[in-house]
Amino acid sequence: MTYYQILEIDANANAVEIKKAFRRLAMKYHPDISREDEAETRFKIIYIAYDILSDPYKKKLYDEFQLHKHLEEESEPVINEWRRKAYSQAGRYSRMHYKEFDDSMLSKITFHTHQGVAFLFCFALLCVGIITLGIGFMFVNGKYFNGAYVLGTGSLVAGVLFLFYGAKGLIGVFSTWQGKEV
Secondary structure (H helix, E strand, C coil): CCHHHHCCCCCCCCHHHHHHHHHHHHHHHCCCCCCCCCHHHHHHHHHHHHHHHHCHHHHHHHHHHHHCHHHHHHHHHHHHHHHHHHHHHHHHHHHCCHHHHHHHCHHHHCCCHHHHHHHHHHHHHHHHHHHHHHHHHHHHHCCCCCCCHHHHHHHHHHHHHHHHHHHHHHHHHHHHHHHHCC
């Protein structure tokens, strides 16, 4: 059984689909919630599949290993080490109360709409900054409006501010995404 089958997703699933599948199955099979006899084992297997498929590098190596068995000699020890580490981590998660697990793990993989809005807003600030700088340079150089130095200088200052705050915001959004594994 492949990791894709374990998470009940297609082999071409994207990162969001992988995370949604893990969240759904983890909420179903966490030993603190599920009353099935094999819940802990199933939960650990689900976590191992998620751990491998959620990391782009691990996923790529796993996919190559699945497609080309001749890579077995060089890939299998690496994948087995990842499995061992993921199994150990899954054991810690399975011993937690579900609420604690949810707070520490599942909340990290939920994409929050406000993060997307913040990204779009900061990206728009960068775009406006570039446009404003261009307009400012045109005014200062006198290319279109001779003698509009005040307007050009104001546009340049505004453009620099837009760029600064847009870049600062994007850095904040990206650091949040890295910390929360969106």
